[in-house]
Amino acid sequence: MDRRKLFRGLTTMVIGVFVAVAVAVGAASTHPRTASAAPLFTQCPPVGLDTGCAVLITLGPGGSMTTAVDPTQPPFDGVEDTLVGVQNNSGGTVTSINLSGASGASPAIFDLDNDGLCAGYVPGPAGCPYGDGASQNYAGRATNTPVGSGAATTFPAETYTNISADKNSGTVNFLNPTIPNGGSAYFSLEGPTSSFAPCSSGVPATVMLSPLTGTNPVGTQHTVTATVNDLCSAPVSGATVHFTVTETTGNVITGMCTTGAAGTCTFTYTGPILPATDAISGCAGPSGAPPCGAATKAWVLPVSACNGDITYGGHMTADNGDRVNFGGVAHSDEANPPSGEETFIDMGANLQVHSTGILAITCSAEKADIYGIATENGTGSHLFRIEVTDPDSSGGADTYWIVLDNYNSGSHPIQGNVEIHST
DSSP: OOOOOOOOOOOOOOTBBBBOOOOOOOOOOOOOOOOSOSOOOTTTTOOTBBSSSSSEEEEGGOOOOOEEEEOOOOOSSSSOOEEEEEEOOOOOEEEEEEEEEETSSOOTTTHHHSSSSTTSSSSHHHHHHHOOGTTTOOOOEEEESSSSSSSSSSSSEEEEEOOOOOSEEEEEOOOOOOOTTTOOEEEEESOOOOGGOOOOOOOOOEEEEEEEEEETTTTSEEEEEEEEEESSSSOOSSOOEEEEEEETTTTTTEEEEEEOSSSEEEEEOOOOOSHHHHHHEEOSSGGGGGSSSEEEEEEEEEOOOOOOOEEEEEEOOTTTTTEEEEEEEEEEEEESSEEEEEEEGHHHHHTEEEEEEEEEEOOSEEEEEEEEEEETTTTTEEEEEEEEOOOOOSSSOOOOEEEEEEEHHHHHHHHEEEEEEOO
């Protein structure tokens, strides 16, 4: 079966406005892909691989028209047939649209080969068929809302007439019903969305974040790249992308970046101290409004990287103003799992922490991070990280810092001692 496609066009309305629009015809797609679950244009019902219109023609007052493309919608047949919607905001009733392809276009936009949206080759509206023989199952129907209807209606709902000898121009007629002001219609023609020209929106329509998923050790940095495109799949420069990172703890990190000529920009932030999963959102609309893209980031414990013994003990004043006491030992080497025992007491907060297991240890000559599981007041199972410093070579006071999933002492100089010994 000869498969080719597409079109473009304008409209003759009851209020007496006629406009013809030329279209360039592009090459057929050879790589079927699945459409987004959330289409930009709902004037078309799901057909084949499409969940909405691939192209939307919006008719405005005085005969104005804008054409927009949803880049997430592939050819609905997986080859090149395109699902086209019409939104009538003209103020009057629309009964037809006159379409004209570019001179010498191949295939011609009305060179129909009986594989349109109602042909049965792909899942289509339940109310099919809608058109007469000349439309060859390419016709759809109109409705009085901006949401396409797949229901049956008085036959024929649409017809194709005035098809030229070269099959490169013709008229799509909306009969049963016509398109009322505020209503919409849909149909299909030959050619991919790349046939539509001109298409220069320049307004953010889609935001893609990358990487979509990923895993990093806790406490390291993560960089997210946002790619902003318009309705024509062209990059949008100068767009401000507002980022929101929501951690599983409820902590929220925000930031922004501005896209360059390629429509991309980056945002970098530091991950949490304890394992968590971040929900990342990047929005390119005004003040952080849609369109938005989403991604996730998992933060995991680091791989143990320490051959040595860490011992410490003493007291300090925590962030909450309480005097706290602590002590512990930890050991790590390449041959055995990390081990140790840690104790922390904040009497003012009614908190006594005792470790039940050491999960990972990282260390340098002057700093060690100890990750593990502990009870609080003898119950529960809480992740913790203890960071101690022993700046013997550089001078300065030893420090201690414990973070649990529900407590943070802050890092402070201690009255006591920290020793980090390499083995």
